[in-house]
Amino acid sequence: MIYKLQFAELLPYWDVLLQGLIFTVVLTLVSTVAGIAVGTAGASLRTFGPKWAGAVIMAYVELIRNTPFIVQLFFIFFGLPAAGVMLSETTAAFLAMTINLGAYSTEIIRAGIQAVPKGHVEAGVSLAMTKWEVLRHIILNQAFRKVYPALSSQIIIVMLGSAVVSQISAQDLTYAANFVASRNFRNFEVYLLAALAYLLLAMLTRSLLRGLGRVIFKAK
Amino acid sequence: MLQFSFWDILSNLLIATQWTIILSLIAFVCGGIVGLILLFMRVSGVRPLEWFTKAYIEFFQGTPLLMQLFLFFFGIALFGVEVSPWMAATMALTFWTSAFLTEIWRGCVESIPKGQWEASTSLALTFVEQMRYVILPQASRIAIAPTVGFSVQVVKGTALASIIGFVELTKAGTMLNNATFRPFLVYSLVALIYFCLCFPLSWCAKKIEGRLNVAR
Amino acid sequence: MSLVSIRDVRKSFGELEVLKGVSLEVAKGDVVAIIGRSGSGKSTLLRCINGLEAYQSGAILADGIEVGGLYADLRELRRHVGMVFQQFNLFPHLTAAENVMLAPMVVNKVSKKEARNVAAEVLAKVGLSEKMDAWPSQLSGGQQQRVAIARSLAMRPKVLLCDEITSALDPELVNEVLKVVEQLAKEGMTLILVTHEMRFARDVGTNLVFMHHGKVHETGKPKDVFAAPQTPELQQFVGGTAH
Numbered sequence: 096m097i098y099k100l101q102f103a104e105l106l107p108y109w110d111v112l113l114q115g116l117i118f119t120v121v122l123t124l125v126s127t128v129a130g131i132a133v134g135t136a137g138a139s140l141r142t143f144g145p146k147w148a149g150a151v152i153m154a155y156v157e158l159i160r161n162t163p164f165i166v167q168l169f170f171i172f173f174g175l176p177a178a179g180v181m182l183s184e185t186t187a188a189f190l191a192m193t194i195n196l197g198a199y200s201t202e203i204i205r206a207g208i209q210a211v212p213k214g215h216v217e218a219g220v221s222l223a224m225t226k227w228e229v230l231r232h233i234i235l236n237q238a239f240r241k242v243y244p245a246l247s248s249q250i251i252i253v254m255l256g257s258a259v260v261s262q263i264s265a266q267d268l269t270y271a272a273n274f275v276a277s278r279n280f281r282n283f284e285v286y287l288l289a290a291l292a293y294l295l296l297a298m299l300t301r302s303l304l305r306g307l308g309r310v311i312f313k314a315k
Numbered sequence: 316m317l318q319f320s321f322w323d324i325l326s327n328l329l330i331a332t333q334w335t336i337i338l339s340l341i342a343f344v345c346g347g348i349v350g351l352i353l354l355f356m357r358v359s360g361v362r363p364l365e366w367f368t369k370a371y372i373e374f375f376q377g378t379p380l381l382m383q384l385f386l387f388f389f390g391i392a393l394f395g396v397e398v399s400p401w402m403a404a405t406m407a408l409t410f411w412t413s414a415f416l417t418e419i420w421r422g423c424v425e426s427i428p429k430g431q432w433e434a435s436t437s438l439a440l441t442f443v444e445q446m447r448y449v450i451l452p453q454a455s456r457i458a459i460a461p462t463v464g465f466s467v468q469v470v471k472g473t474a475l476a477s478i479i480g481f482v483e484l485t486k487a488g489t490m491l492n493n494a495t496f497r498p499f500l501v502y503s504l505v506a507l508i509y510f511c512l513c514f515p516l517s518w519c520a521k522k523i524e525g526r527l528n529v530a531r
Numbered sequence: 532m533s534l535v536s537i538r539d540v541r542k543s544f545g546e547l548e549v550l551k552g553v554s555l556e557v558a559k560g561d562v563v564a565i566i567g568r569s570g571s572g573k574s575t576l577l578r579c580i581n582g583l584e585a586y587q588s589g590a591i592l593a594d595g596i597e598v599g600g601l602y603a604d605l606r607e608l609r610r611h612v613g614m615v616f617q618q619f620n621l622f623p624h625l626t627a628a629e630n631v632m633l634a635p636m637v638v639n640k641v642s643k644k645e646a647r648n649v650a651a652e653v654l655a656k657v658g659l660s661e662k663m664d665a666w667p668s669q670l671s672g673g674q675q676q677r678v679a680i681a682r683s684l685a686m687r688p689k690v691l692l693c694d695e696i697t698s699a700l701d702p703e704l705v706n707e708v709l710k711v712v713e714q715l716a717k718e719g720m721t722l723i724l725v726t727h728e729m730r731f732a733r734d735v736g737t738n739l740v741f742m743h744h745g746k747v748h749e750t751g752k753p754k755d756v757f758a759a760p761q762t763p764e765l766q767q768f769v770g771g772t773a774h
Contacts, residue, residue, distance in 0.1 A: 161467065161513035162506045163474035165485060170506060173498035251377075258379035262478060269381060282389035290382040297377040434620035434679075437581055438634035438686060439609035448633055452624045 102284050108275045112285075115271025116292060122267060123254040123300075126192035130253070131246070133193060134200025135235065141201065142208050143226050152201060159198030165259045167191050172263045188260040188267075196253045203245050207238030240312050247304040251297050258293070268292060319495045325504060331487030332508055338473045338483060341405055343466055346412025353417040358424055359442060368417070375414030381475050383407045388479045404476035412469055419461045423454040460524035467513045467520075474509070484508060533592075534559045534721050535580060535690055540589030542575060549575050550586065551745035557690070557738075562716045563723045564732035564753065567742035568768065573725045576742070577692050580723065581612045594689050610638065613683030617695040619675045621667040627654065627678045628663040631685045639686070646685075653681040657711045673704030677711055684715075691715065693724040729769070733757050741765045 105112070137156070141149045159167065171194075172187040182190065211234050219229035239246075261269035272289040276282045353371065356364040375383065388403035427450055435449045477486035488505035492498045535557035542550040549572045557563050565573045578584040580591055582598050582605045591598040594611040622630050631653060632646040641649070654660055657677040667675055676696055683691060693712065697705040709728060713735050716722055726732055732739055732753055739753040741764075749756065749765050760766040 157514065157517070158506075158510065161517055162509045163471040163485065165474050165477070166488070166502060166506050166509060169485075169488070169492075169498070170502040173492060174502045175499075177497070177499040255377070255379040258381040259475065259478075261381075269379070283386065283393055286382055286385040286389060290378040290386060293379055293382060294374065294377040428620075430616060430618050430620035431622065433583055434614075434616060434622070435634075436583065437609055437614035437616075438682070439606050439638045440634060441606060444637050448637060449622050453622075456624075 100284055101281055102288070104279050104281050105275060105285055105288060108271075108278070111271045111274060112268065112288070112292075115266060115268035116296075118265070119254070119257055119267045119293075120296070122188060122192065122257055122260070122265075123250070126189055126196055126253065126257075127250050129189075129193040130196025131200050131204075133197030134204050137197065137201035138204035138208055138238075139230055139235075141205055143230060156198045156201050159195055160202070164191070164195055164256050165262065167195060168259060168263060184260075184263050184265040187263060188257075188265040191260070192253060192257060195256070196249065199249050199253070200246060203242050203249060204238055206245075207242035208234055210241050211237045243308050243312065247301065247308070250304065251300055254300060255293060255297060319491070319497075321500070324491055324495065324497075324501060327491060328484060328487050328501075328504055328508060331482060331484045332512070334481070335470065335473050335483040335512070338401075338404060338408065338476060338481070339466070339470045342408035342412050342473070343469050345405075345409040346469070347416055347462075349409060349413035350416035350420065353413060354420050354424065355443075355446065357417060357421055358446075372414045372418055375411050376418070380407070380411055380472055381478060383411055384475055384479050400476065400479045400481035403479055404473070404481045408469065408472055408476070411472065412465075415465055415468070416462065419465060420454065420458050423458040423461075424450055426457060427453050457527070460520050460527060463516060463523060464520035467516045470509070470512050470516070533557055534561075534594060535723065536590070536592040537576070537580070538590045540576070540579060540586050540591060542572075542579060542584065542586040549745055550579070552589070553742075553745070553747055554589075555740060555747060555750075557721065557723060559689075559721055560719050561721055561738055562736045563738045563740060564736035565723065565725045565740045565742060566727070566729070566732060566768070567748075571742040572745040573742050574694055577614075577694050577723065577725050580690075581609055581614050581692055583614075606638075610686055611689045612692065613686055613688035613690070614692045614694065615676070615679050615683055615696045617699050619667075619672070619679045619699075621675050621679055621682075623667050626664050626666055627659065627670070627681075630667070630678060631682045634682070635685050649685050650681070653684040654678070656684065656714075657681045658707070671704060672700045673707045676700065676704075676708050680708070680711055680715075690721045690723065693722065693726070695725050695727065697726070697728060729757070741768065743768075 137152050141152045168187065168191040171191050172182060172184065175182060175187075208230075215233055215237070216229055219233045220226070224232070257267060258269040260267050261273060264270065268289055272285045275285045353368050357368040359365070384403060384407045387407040388398060388400065391398040391403065391406075431449055431453070432445065435445045440448070473483055474485040476483055477489065480486070482490075484505055488501050492501045495501065533556040535555075537553060537555040537557075540550050540553045541548065551572075553572070553576055555563075555576075565576065567573050575584055579586045580593060580598060585599060593608060596604055596608045596611065598605075598608060621627075622633070625633065628647065628650045631650040632643070635641040635646045635649055636643060651660065651663065654663055657680055659674060659677055659681070662670060662674060662678070667678070670678065680691075680696075696712075697708050700708065705728070709731050712722065712724070713731075716735050724732075724736075734753075736753040739751060739756045740747055741749045741756070741760075741762075743764050749760065749762050751761075756765070757769060760769050
């Protein structure tokens with residue numbers, strides 16, 4: 096029996112899906128900013144800070160990179176309350192995504208920092224700048240320029256990974272799709288639509304990031 | 316209410332871990348085979364094949380793995396076929412893996428100097444012969460590190476199969492959490508087991524890459 | 532009957548026309564030296580002959596095969612027309628002998644034993660018998676280039692194209708390669724070389740082709756052309772380069 100796809104049945108739920116989409120976008124945006132801030136701090140500390148800080152950061156990075164995001168999410172949402180910390184789904188989602196992106200960007204930015212030629216650092220130090228001033232004015236700029244593509248890719252990966260937050264009932268696009276599917280049982284159609292929405296979002300984000308990169312770094 | 320001791324929890328998790336490992340292996344191997352076919356298509360120079368491969372990669376890399384799992388799970392059912400979570404998970408992960416592996420491998424193939432292609436062309440080798448005897452032997456050396464690195468992503472990806480009901484490590488964790496109400500302990504153990512699976516792979520990949528850079 | 536026949540070939544890279552109607556006839560046993568400034572189109576012309584570059588109009592016939600036809604024809608063409616590159620392009624994952632043996636085994640379906648015999652023969656011809664099992668990375672530039680020549684010879688080509696094969700070599704290694712090419716010429720191999728080695732072109736070449744701005748500007752017997760260049764461009768080119 097050939098099944099006829101019934102996309103029309105999704106129409107009444109357009110507002111639900113749109114809300115989910117917006118939530119996903121906002122979630123990604125906020126987590127990206129926070130995550131990169133964490134990454135910058137982490138990478139800087141790892142390279143220039145005390146040894147023990149470096150070790151802690153490395154442990155954090157390896158832990159996040161070698162465990163699935165969904166497990167991290169469950170740990171934060173289900174596990175932390177047992178230790179006394181109560182979180183709403185939305186907060187838990189933001190936190191998990193920030194921590195996740197933070198770890199990956201720490202690694203990426205660290206690679207960028209190490210790629211800056213030693214001569215530049217030496218020049219800065221010879222001009223009596225402290226290593227933190229050198230970091231801020233000379234290194235980070237170049238490091239970001241170099242790893243911007245890798246960072247952009249990671250942002251998109253994290254955005255696609257955000258679909259998982261639906262599992263703790265955070266009301267993202269996937270949650271909305273689940274909701275619609277439970278109402279009209281058009282599972283395949285709604286998930287296809289959602290998948291394509293994510294795809295469009297990914298492509299848009301990629302273009303936006305590329306354009307942003309050109310503006311920020313004024314391609315020298 | 317059933318009382319679960321620490322060892323009850325751990326042993327149940329470890330049993331489920333077998334399925335994580337099996338699913339990972341199947342996805343990785345099958346994904347690799349499909350990825351290799353796609354690789355030949357992608358670098359063949361035949362336009363329609365290249366476009367198809369590009370679209371395929373764009374779809375599987377540009378949509379959430381969770382969506383792909385849902386689509387396979389509900390999509391196959393539309394054809395009237397009985398689909399188990401196992402089947403949907405295997406298929407989704409295979410195709411997802413193949414998209415990423417083929418891109419990684421394409422990068423390696425494209426890093427081979429053009430002169431190698433020209434020299435082997437001039438010796439009258441066909442495209443397939445060039446790939447087999449000249450390009451792939453060189454590209455595979457470069458490809459080992461990132462491929463091993465990606466295997467970590469595959470293991471982590473299997474965790475999503477829990478959402479469509481496949482009982483692997485994460486699903487076992489969820490079930491145990493529901494039974495014991497000890498999420499901190501359960502999910503810590505789950506994370507630890509994943510770490511034990513993934514960290515050695517990450518470490519290997521890093522070591523191989525390091526050795527390759529020294530050899531150049 | 533020409534072995535290689537090039538008739539009014541035009542080739543453009545996008546907007547830029549690099550070959551503006553080139554015609555050339557190469558007979559069996561000819562040693563054609565193509566000289567000219569960078570950008571004159573000499574390498575492009577050579578690469579058109581074995582199909583590495585496609586051309587837009589005109590005709591090239593090599594050993595009776597039309598160049599630029601179907602894929603299958605190109606494969607057949609390349610069994611008759613060999614090429615040696617400026618950057619050697621040896622396969623780094625194979626030893627010298629394996630480099631030489633690859634094409635005969637894969638394309639001509641020769642057995643491994645016989646391929647090894649052929650490899651031994653051609654490597655001896657270029658003076659590298661003792662380096663049969665060496666890796667390319669262990670060889671000097673001159674040795675690598677000689678292996679590259681041997682690799683092409685193993686396919687028993689009727690014509691050998693040489694694209695500035697000594698330009699990437701240190702000066703002291705150039706001679707060993709030129710000696711090999713000279714020997715090939717003596718044995719009657721048809722050669723078309725793009726080269727900057729003027730002395731070689733004059734002493735070993737049978738025809739000299741001077742290319743300028745994508746056309747054959749002047750041709751003739753090397754000794755004559757070098758002694759008395761007809762066109763001002765060639766006079767300038769020859770005057771400017773050391774002999």
